[in-house]
Amino acid sequence: MKLSALEKNGVVVLEPKGKIMGGPDATILHDKLHEFIENGKKKVVIDMAKVEWMNSTGLGILISGLITLRNNRGELRLANVTGKIQSLLTITKLITAFEAFDSVEDAVKSFQD
């Protein structure tokens, strides 16, 4: 997995790319989130458009991010969840834990509403 980040209207947008399967993947996102939290940036959108698939390690990373941000009075939202990941979120019932939006723009806008 590769990870890039940008900011839109005060919201951090993280763009993971590739497959999230375990090992080094787990620390990359965790470290990035903590870096933003330490800089006072706690509104985060993860753009899933370029994630091919993930296994339970990837789901654990998303949950860890959500909990970390909420514990720091922040929030994590998802955008562009693709078919394979959508079905994993559904069968694990995690779809109920995350707010997901059809586009990054909608997810960013939701923080301003």
Added chain:
Amino acid sequence: MLQPALFFRMESKMKKPTIIGNSIRIPSSQDYLVDIDSFLEGILRGYGMGESTIADIAISVTEIVNNSIIHGNKSDIRKEVSVSIAKRNSEIEITITDQGEGFDPTAVENPVEDKNLMREVGRGIFIVKSLMDSVTIDAKKHKGTQVILTKRI
């Protein structure tokens, strides 16, 4: 701290992924998951399988290999995890074997119960069972764990 000469000898003895036919063996490190994924994709594409089915199999196999590395072989780099693929008529059979003490990966709480929903771990086998057509686990004390997955094609 290790003497440089000793460190070099240990490094040079470290195992690498080994592919023989439709089988791959990796040392017990998650750094080699990408090798497992590449190996699977190459073979399954050769069978003419679609991307969605390949993804289901890759997700499931990396789940089991993660378990084998962490819970089976306890991340002991000297121990290996092997994955082999066989095509039988209308199904693919994948066998994953570790060299650990034998563990039962199904001995976890139901991950979709409300009290477990926000746990970061414990949903791997649940996902594998939902993506594969059959999952057979043979955990032998001191003789490792063997998991056989099948997927109809």
